[in-house]
Amino acid sequence: MANHLLEVIDLKAYFITPSSVVKAVDGVSFHVDEKETLGIVGESGCGKTVTSLSILRLLPRPAGNIVGGKILFEGMDILQLSEKPLHSIRGGKISMILQDPMASLNPVFNIGNQLGEAITTHTKIKNSGLTARVIDMLKRVKIPSPEARIRDFPHQMSGGMKQRVVGAISISCHPHLLIADEPTTSLDVTIQAQYLQLLKELQAEFRMALIFITHDFGIVASMCDRVAVMYAGKIVEIAPVRDIFFHAAHPYTAALLKAVPKLEVDIDRLVSIKGQPPRLDKVPEGCSFSPRCPETKDTCLNEMPPLVEIEKDHYSRCWKSHGRS
Amino acid sequence: MQRYLLKRIVQAIITIFLMSIIIFLLGRLSGDPVVLLLGDLATEEEVQLITKELGLDKPLPVQYTVFLTNALKGDLGESVRGARRPVLDMIVERIPASFLLAVAAMLISIAIGIPIGVISAVRRGSIIDTLGRVFAMLGQSMPAFWVGIVLMYIISVQFRWLPTSGYGSFKQLILPAVSLSGISLAGIVRLTRSSMLDVLSGEYIKLARIKGLSESKVIWKHAFSNSLIPLLTFLGTLLTGLMTGVVVIETIFAWPGLGRLAWEAVSTRDFPMIQGVVLFMTFMFVAANLIIDLLYAYVDPRIRYT
Amino acid sequence: MNIALPVVKSGKIKKVRLSPTVIIFSSIGLILILTALLAPWITPHDPNVGALDNRLLPPFWQEGGKTEFVFGTDTLGRDILSRIIFGARTTLSVCALVVIIAGTIGTLLGIVAGYTGGWADIIIMRAVDLVFSLPAILLALLLAAIFGPSFQILVFIISFTLWAGYARMARAETLKIKGLDFIALAKIAGCSRASIMMRHVLPNVISPIIILATLQIGTIVIVEASLSFLGVGVPPPTADWGSMVSEGRSYIVTAWWLCIIPGFAIALTVLTFNLLGDVLNDRLNPLIHRR
Secondary structure (H helix, E strand, O other): OOOOOEEEEEEEEEEEOOOOEEEEEEEEEEEEOOOOEEEEEOOOOOOHHHHHHHHOOOOOOOOEEEEEEEEEEOOEEHHHOOHHHHHHHEOOOEEEEOOOHHHHOOOOOOHHHHHHHHHHHHOOOOHHHHHHHHHHHHHHOOOOOHHHHOOOOHHHOOHHHHHHHHHHHHHOOOOOEEEEEOOOOOOOHHHHHHHHHHHHHHHHHHOOEEEEEEOOHHHHHHHOOEEEEEEOOEEEEEEEHHHHHHOOOOHHHHHHHHHOOOOOOOOOOOOOOOOOOOOOOOOOOOOOOHHHOOOOOHHHHHOOOOOEEEEOOEEEOOHHHHHHO | OHHHHHHHHHHHHHHHHHHHHHHHHHHHHOOOHHHHHHOOOOOHHHHHHHHHHOOOOOOHHHHHHHHHHHHHHOOOOEOOOOOOOEHHHHHHHHHHHHHHHHHHHHHHHHHHHHHHHHHHHHOOOOHHHHHHHHHHHHHHHOOHHHHHHHHHHHHHHHOOOOOOOOOOOHHHHHHHHHHHHHHHHHHHHHHHHHHHHHHHOOHHHHHHHHOOOOHHHHHHHHHHHHHHHHHHHHHHHHHHHHHHHHHHHHHHOOOOOHHHHHHHHHHOOOHHHHHHHHHHHHHHHHHHHHHHHHHHHHHOHHHHOO | OOOOOOOOOOOOOOOOOOOHHHHHHHHHHHHHHHHHHHHHHHOOOOOOOOOHHHOOOOOOOOOOOOOOOOOOEOOOOOEHHHHHHHHHHHHHHHHHHHHHHHHHHHHHHHHHHHHHOHHHHHHHHHHHHHHHOOOHHHHHHHHHHHHOOOHHHHHHHHHHHHHHHHHHHHHHHHHHHHOOHHHHHHHHOOOOHHHHHHHHHHHHHHHHHHHHHHHHHHHHHHHHHHHHHHOOOOOOOOOOHHHHHHHHHHHOOOOOHHHHHHHHHHHHHHHHHHHHHHHHHHHHOOOOOOO
């Protein structure tokens, strides 16, 4: 098997406080290849954001701790890196777009300064070369009249613009891997489509691998090559997009897909999954989805199923789907 | 930016005017100034004469205008005690001493307070944090005069490391400046800490880390610059405390500044002097607040454009 | 129309684990208040009367001290402990009066300014800005020079400088809830402006005001002590910690107890109320900025 750009192996990230241990990410493994887009889907609290923060070792201290696993990027284990190499990877080879554009930019510096800073941290470009590069980046993310904009402050821009600036900052050093954590959630629907289109173009141009975290299956369908579905800190299914949409193996995935209302179908009530995700500080025995699973059996309650390949490239963590293969 | 500046300057001027009116009115309330001037043994005739001469029989608004124009020209009257020197001269004499003391105290508070506050926030829960907070709590609870007295007792009297009072050498500056810095130091530590904690949880700090910036850049360039804003607002409150402190500390350490002058004036019921000092100090205070407001606009671009 | 429920918090404070610090300082606070209230009945000696042959006795644990004068005596032979107890009374009465006067006037003006808007708002806020730019000490010096120091003037001056803080906060809180639906409902029901302000706005604004008041007690104590120390606060012979420190200052080498003990009382009081105010702030404030 060819070497993957990013390989996460059995990642475990816990939040440790004096009163409890929350197992936010509990044994997650996946890989991403060059130019590929992997989507990570799941309900709030399933661990997708914590996974992405762990890749760059940005968990909030002192509670957030990576307690096990490996994160191999271009052959190196990120978790073993010392400070300097880690800082050079951040923003350089791996970059991230956060969810809330309103809060992502520092209010007291103008955007030219903030974008320029990203560039000077990883390259030696200065002065007029720097300004040119900043303007170029702004052009790439389709911000009109960038020369005038570089002296603007964040509060003078709209949400959509700000998210583009954040995008510009993230790709300014041509990262090999870009992690986008629900970047369009706080944008207007009309702007969303434009932004996603922009991301696709940038990805093609810079040949980036993209990890796209979302809870929106529509976005998954249009952006992703493969999808990982997370539940209660674990990946429960991971497969190419077509396989997930047309024959999802895990009951949770199936339920999520059913919950998306379709225009052509007339329904009286919206379908939802009954029950709540489990508490991550008191994880029960057995499959974590079984209390809510319509197809649960006794084995499900007692033993946690492993992630098993049920057809080519399609993995599922479900006793029932194992029977299938 | 222009509008903001203008607004603030106009407000400052109005404040000073109002204060001057208050001072003037209170002055007239303090009893017949003529009697004060001439003493109890003056005859009715003499009183009448002087009253007319000083223009004190004119209606109040006229008197006030005279008072104000004099003040603007620099004539604040003469001190009632001793050599009857012009008030303004005596004030100007004492300015350097107070200025030196205030600046020294502020520098100490800022130079020690801010780093402790920042470290406290960054290393939350550590020993430094706990010690810093306890220290700040204690500092805010002890009135300046007590700190001054205790320090004087321990350091000057018991250990004889520093002189108890006087003005002129650097050694003599240390104790008063440290005593004065006490309360503001505590306030700065607490405020820096809490505003840093606030700021450090912001998304843009995460983005700064994502960019790969070194930790010290994240803290000092990004976090601290945003913490400055609430700190600046606090400076205004600080100034008030400083003013009270200055009067008290100068009295204890016999420091020849404006604060002490004010106190001396009160003890000797030297009304023209009090009037002059209060007017002057108010002016300085308002001006300082104005400067702080301007700094505030400079640091926070959001204000500039409103 | 969406109905937003009124935000009056129920008077109960959730039961939370109390740290030992809180328990200790609450007790100290309680003792201080009780001391102030019960002063006339618990003092061993008359605070204002002293016999000259008892003058300058050290505290009982030092050589030469007598157990009947626990903290020693001052230059006029008056018992320090009794003076400290009455000093608590003086200081805490000033605090109580200032909080009530400044708090009431400030809050009411703030609510009026916030709710009514228009000219009332402009005038009141200009007044607030003005007061914020006047330092208390200068006013105190002025007034003391004219009228001589007195308890009433002291309370007046401190209240005068502090009401603005309450007004500002009350106004801000009023503005926050002004647009909420329950106010609209009251207006539709025909309630007069005054009754809306009193019965609907006020209860919702009270909570942060109380926190402000508790946090200000420390400031009031220090200002009162400083003014008395300078001689422009509470006049002699009333026992007051600030004046005691001032009187004892010249004897610091020979009779340290004269000014150290009252100073310690001041510091302890301020510390206690600052801490309790902080704790109260943490518990009652929404958790946005508390960490």
